[in-house]
Amino acid sequence: MITFYPRDIGYWRNTFDFSSETRPSKTFEDRQSLYDYIIEHGVLSDEHPLQFIEDENPWTITNFIVHWWTVIGYMREE
Numbered sequence: 001m002i003t004f005y006p007r008d009i010g011y012w013r014n015t016f017d018f019s020s021e022t023r024p025s026k027t028f029e030d031r032q033s034l035y036d037y038i039i040e041h042g043v044l045s046d047e048h049p050l051q052f053i054e055d056e057n058p059w060t061i062t063n064f065i066v067h068w069w070t071v072i073g074y075m076r077e078e
Contacts, residue, residue: 002028004037005062006073015041034066034075 005025006012016024028034035050048069055065055074062074 001078002031002034003062003076003078004028004034004066004073005075007071008073011072031077038066038068038072 003025004027005023006016009016012024016026026037028037031052038050051067052075053065053067055063060074062076064075064077065071066073066075
């Protein structure tokens, strides 16, 4: 299971509910489901492939940085 946390509130405004007190997030079955979701919302291009960069910072709740041409969010893979 993967939990995706968006970084840019402006970009994801139509997809996530930012009014709750918890961190906005979406859950996916696997990386492919997350990838498909991001493609559906027009984030990716062939020029800049999606990357999942392992984040070894022990103080965060996530363990991967989701990077396109910039950081678009973070994910926790369990």
